[in-house]
């Protein structure tokens with residue numbers, strides 16, 4: 001059976017109009033079996049995170065947050081399906097009464113488990129609405145709870161680890177029979193369950209990854225991620241005026257771009273696709289007939305165009321020994337151990353004879369405790385408010401133009417990529 005997987009993110013289902021547009025995109029596909037992975041509508045996950053914190057703190061404002069979330073979804077449902085006796089409203093009420101109950105059940109032993117349980121409502125409600133609207137529009141659509149076949153292993157309840165031994169076969173067992181008499185299967189991105197049946201999540205923006213897992217398990221023909229940009233761009237249009245579309249890119253190059261922080265797709269998305277040679281299309285949900293970008297095996301960028309990734313709010317931490325001795329291997333082992341203990345991720349590092357420098361996101365609340373801790377044994381200096389610029393396929397004039405008269409704190413180059421830490 002030939003199956004395609006489509007992924008629609010929050011922006012593509014943020015309003016009734018947007019959901020109608022999703023249906024129009026499916027209309028363009030003739031006689032296809034499509035598994036559709038959908039995220040929470042608009043900024044719902046942020047709102048649910050807020051609701052979770054307010055609930056834990058018994059903040060009375062949680063009731064307003066709840067009402068806002070409910071009202072937002074109700075107005076989308078009403079615009080799509082005005083008939084209040086439609087079964088969609090039964091699902092709607094059930095989900096929101098479950099959410100209301102969960103809000104008062106904050107004594108959950110595990111905060112991470114509580115988090116996942118609560119934010120999963122975003123995807124559950126969005127997929128219910130989208131599924132019902134497809135049925136209402138005459139499609140043979142089936143709503144699938146992702147957690148019945150996407151299984152995570154281990155103790156982590158957020159950023160959970162996918163159980164690759166179990167999930168693929170479960171997905172096949174669940175999904176293939178449904179496609180015997182349905183054309184569409186609608187399921188949630190981002191959420192899963194562990195072996196005990198508890199809800200887990202795959203990390204923010206994890207729906208792309210979910211879509212890749214389903215594509216892998218189903219040996220999909222291809223995966224299409226529908227976005228509000230024309231395809232893979234060489235820079236984030238929020239920061240860069242003259243972006244260019246990259247028509248084709250290899251899996252490895254895409255992983256690198258995602259790794260350096262390009263906010264195109266979730267970095268974990270590529271690996272499962274690459275393992276099974278499944279092509280990935282990035283297309284615009286606003287211009288669905290345009291070609292978009294293709295990521296695949298033999299895709300090389302014909303004329304490599306430069307790509308830019310900007311990471312703001314970086315901190316550079318320079319560590320040296322108190323007696324100005326070399327920062328030797330045993331020191332590095334110690335520093336890395338501390339980094340892991342604090343759960344900090346390095347964006348760039350460099351060592352010289354007498355100091356070792358690391359650059360990371362300053363937003364983590366754990367950066368300063370880490371610095372203070374290190375200061376017990378080392379001389380530690382730090383510089384805030386730096387920007388990390390990564391350029392792939394660079395040349396000197398591009399570098400000069402981007403730096404302007406800013407000061408460069410650190411620079412690292414290889415054949416294709418340069419990274420510059422500037423202020």
Ligand code: ASP
Nearest residue numbers: 039045190204205206207
């Ligand atoms: N709704 C989740 C988030 O906003 C997952 C996703 O959109 O990919 O992080």
Ligand code: MG
Nearest residue numbers: 010039040045
């Ligand atoms: Mg989202």
